[in-house]
Amino acid sequence: MQLPVLSNCRSAYQAHDHQKCIKAALTKAKGLCHARSSRLTPIREAILRLIWQSHKPLGAYSIVDQLPGVTGKRILAPTVYRSIEFLLQMGLIHRLSSLNAYIGCPFPDSSHSDIFLICEHCGCAAEFSSHSIQSTIDQTADRVHFQINSQQVEILGLCCNCQTH
DSSP states (O other), rough: OOOOSSOOOHHHSOOOOOHHHHHHHHHHHHOOOOOOHHOOOOOHHHHHHHHSSSSOOOOOHHHHHHHHHHSSSSOOHHHHHHHHHHHHHSSSSSETTTEEEEEEOTTTSOOOOOOEEEEETTTOOOEEHHHHHHHHHHHHHTTTTTTOSOOOOOOOOHHHHHHOO
């Protein structure tokens, strides 16, 4: 199954309804948590909502700083990190290593390769999956008898909007 790019470049910069993204992410999260007998606590939900507020990855301390505006109270970093770990384990978010930041996963209920296009200028990121890229990675690993436990491909460059500036 070929999964689409999360958002094409133009829609990320034109009138984009992030509330629709947030609502879809929360609906998927609640469904997955229920199916897995896990709990999406109010703090976890608030963090997921913040991460989905745009297509720009957020660092943990940005989340800590923004949470009082969402929850009405200050949440300490250890609580945020525990919540992030839960969201990662549930497959609801991804960690972008090159940025040490987190982004929502639009495909939490499906197995897919984690490939990200990250704009170095504006910070927007898009996730996509490619069977041909995944096949090449798998074949290479098989050829050298390497067992893949996890993978993530981060491609840095300029989105179409930033190329025109």
